[in-house]
Amino acid sequence: MKIYPYYPKPISNKASIFTRYFKNNRSWLDSLYERSYTMKMGEFKVPLLKIFLPNEPELIRRIMVSEVEKFPKHSIQHEMLSPVLGASIFTTNGEVWKKQRELLNPSFEMVRISHVFDLMNDAAKDMLGRLNKRDSTIYSDMDQEMTFVTADIIFRTILSQRLSKEEGKKIVDAFVVFQETSVKIALQKIFRIPKFLKSKKVEKDYYESGEIIRNSLATIIQPRYDASINNQALSEKDILSSLVKVIDKDTGKAFSFIEILDQVAMLFLAGHETTASSMTWTLYLLALYPHYQEEAYQEIIQHCASNEFTVENTKNLTFLTNVFKESLRLYPPVSFFPRETVEDTVMRKKKLKKGSIVVISPWLMHRNSRFWEDPHMFNPYRFDNLDEIEKYTYFPFGMGKRTCIGTGFAMQESILLLASILRTYTLELEPDFTPDIIGRLTIRSANGMPIKLIKRLDFT
Ligand code: HEM
8 A cells, every 4th residue: 555645635625714714824735625736726815805826837937937027025925024034035026135135145155065064064963962862762853853953054154153952942932933923914914804803912922932033143143243343353254254244336335233134034044944844854754665764875875884974975865865855845845935916917817916916836836746646645766857847847945036045055954964864873753643734934743753763783
């Protein structure tokens, strides 16, 4: 019998607007129909607004590549994330975005893989130190560890600091609350929920959690920003140093403190939450399919038998890379991208009025049976031959000019972390475990990922 990795079972009957609101409030993936996985273009109405879900390569190309200016990022996303991200490049549009990206690019030179690889490797070794202390006879949550190690890597590369256990817990806990409440706040807006029905607690938790994250980052940035404006040279060669030094050639001005805080907060969140999600889902899949786990292990032993992983030897891990790509297909961390129409337009004979919401979803495209054989099955060999994958049907890192700035960084980090874990341990999933998949800002498992780590005898 075939074993399929878990995904939320689609609903069969047409749901009322109330059911849809409550299902979306928990997780948008719970509101999908069977038909959503085969459709070319979905449409649903909320009071005074239409939301469209194009699910056709040609439409995805139009929105993300050829007519990208006509479909900017939706202002709701900007509003929803602003308590943490302020006005950072993840959500801005037009000239503001262009300028920010221009100013951020030199800083991003800092994350050239060869430069940050050693920092990633140090964090991976610290992770193994923590995992080694675990009781190898019990199933314990790997999601928490993946969240910590990916946040630690971002801390080391952006701020040249290790993440302490206490600081990590404070920020991660606050972000869990922020994820949950920000989606609720956005849905209240989209569904036009009247003020008297809105929860005051949700709003309070939303702003408070945002403040905790920003204050933690501001405390670290402030002394280094002050040092730079007092003309003291910054010794660290990290992204923060580069952001502090960058000058806008048109105005001659440097980033202000708040502008730097916005970009650092964005890089911190965009850079660890997504990778943590993808790592947890990949470990789930590897634990679910021991034969693929063994194949990945054999490859690691063949190419990286020495103690040190390097940029060069991890490049040879092609099967493991395909496992990771397939994991990103089944569980794309960013499962939907909201855009807005700036003028009336037509798609598949449907009229889209200016101001409509257009949602592009890699979750739906990656699982559409028109483009993928046995779409809900885990099969890393799909990526053996990239020519067989139709264009505009696979985009876990987005596409076009708004594509993820951290793609190379995330791929290297994930392969290194996976190789470090698989070379040291066999993974065993808790029997009968079913992840409680929640689709919010990223796709996470609400009940964690209980995995037993059994030390391999042939590698110590
Ligand atoms: C597996 C890991 C990751 C995934 C799946 C991912 C996915 C994405 C996606 C889908 C977008 C585009 C969203 C849209 O078009 O609406 C995006 C944008 C972005 N990502 Fe990532 N990301 C990952 C890791 C990272 C890392 C490690 C960094 C930074 C260190 C990063 C920084 C960014 C930034 C700055 C943007 C905005 C780019 C712009 O609009 O100009 N991401 N990411």
